[in-house]
Amino acid sequence: MTTFPDTAGGAHTAADTLREARALLDPALREWVHRLPTPVARVASYHFGWIDSSGRPDDAPPGKALRPALVLGCAEAVGGRPEDAVAPAVAVELVHNFSLLHDDILDGDTTRRHRPTAWTVFGSSAALLAGDALLIHAGRVLTEQPTPLAAVTGIRWLSEATTQLIEGEQTDLSFEERFHVSLAECLAMTERKTAALLACSCALGALWGGGSPDQIEALRRFGTHLGMAFQLTDDLLGIWGDPSVTGKPAGADLANRKKSLPVVAALDSGTPAARRLADLYTSEEQRAVRSGSEPDPEHTALLAGLVEEAGGRAWAEDAAEEELRMALTCLDAAAPKDPAGPHLAALARLAGHRDR
Template sequence: MRIPVPRSEPAILTQVRGVLDPGLRAAVDRLPEPVRTVAGYHFGWWDERGEQADASGGKALRPALVFGCAQAVGGDVTDAVAGAVAVELVHNFSLLHDDIMDGDHTRRHRRSAWVVFGSPHAVLAGDALVSLALEVLAEAPHPAAGQGLRMVSGAIAALIQGQSMDLDFETRAAVDLAQCLSMAHGKTAALLGCACGLGALLGGGTGRQIECLSEFGRHLGMAFQLIDDLLGIWGDSQVTGKPVFADLQRRKKSLPVVAALNSHSTAGAELAEFYSLDRPLTAPELTHVAHLIEAGGGREWARVEADRQVHEALARLDQAEPAPGPADEFAALAGLILRRDH
C-alpha cells in the first residue's frame, strides 16, 4: 500500500478532543488535591496556581486510535470513550515519570510538572493517573470492559519493562539492536497496540479484527518511536519543545544510536568512545556525535526501518478489513507519523 502524504492533519486527530476531553476532565476531577492540580497542569488545563490556561495537551494519538478502531469494525465512538480515556491516562502517567527519569525540564513548550511541583508530587500524580485509568475502565458498563482491563494492564506492564530497559541501557557498555527494538516495543508500541485492540474490542470487532488491529498499532508504534528518536537528535528544538541534543548528553542509547554503535564502522567505534566518557560533552562534541551517528548509518537505518514498520502496519490494517472511512484516515495518519516534526 502506498503511504499518502497528508496535506493537513487527519480528521481522526482534529476531532478526537471534542469526544475525549469531557470524559478525561471528569476523571481527573475525581482526584484529590494536590494531585489534581499537578495532573491538570500537566494536561495544559491550568497553570501552577490552578488558574485556567490554554496550553497544548498533546495530539491525543492513542485515544484517536481507540475511537478509529472502534469505527473501523462498525462500532460507535461512544462505546469506546472509557477505553480512550484510560489509554490517555496511562500515556500521561508514563510522560510524568519519563520527564523525571530523563531529567527533561520542558514538556509541550512549558516547564515539566516535576520542575514546577517537585519530583515527589509529579511521581504521585503519575501513580494516580494509572490507577484512575484502571478504575475508569473497570466502571465502564460495556460487556467487554473486563477483557479491556486485562489488555490495558498488560500494556502497562510492557511499558514499565520497556522504560526499565531504556534506563538500564544508559549505563551499559553494549546494547545490540534486537535488545533496543525490544525496549521500544514495550516503551511505545505496546500501548499503541493496546489502543487499537481496545478500540476494536469495544467496537464489537471479531477476534481476528482485534488481533490484526492490535498488530497494526504495534507496528505504527515502532515507527512512531523511530521517528521520535530521530527528532531527539536532529529535530528543531523550537518545534519539539525539547533542548538540542539532550538525549545525546545523557548518552541515551536510542535506536539510531544503537544502529550506529553496532555498524562495525570507524564512525561507530568513535561514537562508542564518546559514549564511554565520564563527563558532560561540549556543544561542539555533541554536534560531532550527531554526525558520527549519521556517518555510522544510524539515521538512514532508522528512516528505512520506520518506513518498513508503517508498511507492515498498513498490511495488518488491510487484513482487518476495516470500514473504508477509518481505513483512509489511518493511512493518512501513518503518513503523518513518518513526516512529523514534533
C-alpha cells in the first residue's frame, strides 16, 4: 500500500504533506480543467496559476491544497491508499475554486495569491462562468468512478456541502448590510461557508478509504472543527496578516466593512471601544471606503486597534485554539493509522495557526 512517505529522520512536516498531496492531485486536476471548453479552461488555468494573462505557461504560487490533502490523508487514516482517493480530492478542489472565483467578484477583491484576480483580467462574466464550470465538473469527476455506491454517496455529500457553502456566502453578504450581527449568527455562517466543505473532504476521504461509519463520522467532525479553526485564523489574518504572506492588502476585511468573527466579537463586547467601532463601521465615511476608493491606512489601523481593544482579537485566538483542540480529539476518536494520524494532526495545527 502506498503511503505519504516520511522524510529523512522522521521530520515530516505539514508542508511535506501538502506538497505530496499536490503531487498526486495536480495531474488529474489539470486533466479535468483541460476538458473544459477552451475559453473557460483559459480562465480556470490562469486562476490556478498555470498560465499568465496572455496564455503563456506560468508557475505562479498555487493554493495550499488543504482540502485535497485532507481527502487523501483521511483515506490513508482508515487503511486506504491515497492514490485511490484522487477523484474526491479533485472534486473538492474544484468546488473550493468555484467558490474562490465567485467570492473574488462578490467581495471586489483584486488580488489573490499575489496576482490579479481572474475577474479583473478576463471580466466578471468570464470568471463567473469558469467558476460554474468547475462546480459542474466536480460532480462529473465522481460520476466517472468505478465504485457506483461511493460515487452516489459522495455526490450527495458534496452537493450538501456546496449548498451550505453558498448559503453561508449569502448570509455573509447580508451581514454587510445589517447594523447588528450576533456572534452566534456569525459562527453558524462560518460553519456553513467554510467548515462544511472541510468536513465533507474528510468524510469523502474516509469513505473512499473504506472506513467504518464511526470513523467517517469522527473524521467528519474533525473536519468541522478544523474548518472553524481555519476560518478564525483566516479572519485574524484578514485584519493583522502580513500582505506578503496573505497576498491581500493589510486590513482588507476592515476596509470592506466585513463582519468577520473578531469584529463581531468586538462589537458584542459592550465596551467603549465596541461603541466607537460600531460608529465607524456604519459611518458614511466607511461606506465610501467600501464603495471602491483606496482604503486609508490610518483609518484601517484605527479600526484594527479598536477590534483589539474591545477583545475581538483575543477572543478569536482563544476560540481558534479551542476548535483546534476539539478537532484533534475527534481525530483521535477515529483511531487513525500511522503515519496518516500524525500527518493529519500536523495539518490541523498548520491550518489553525498559520502566520498569526
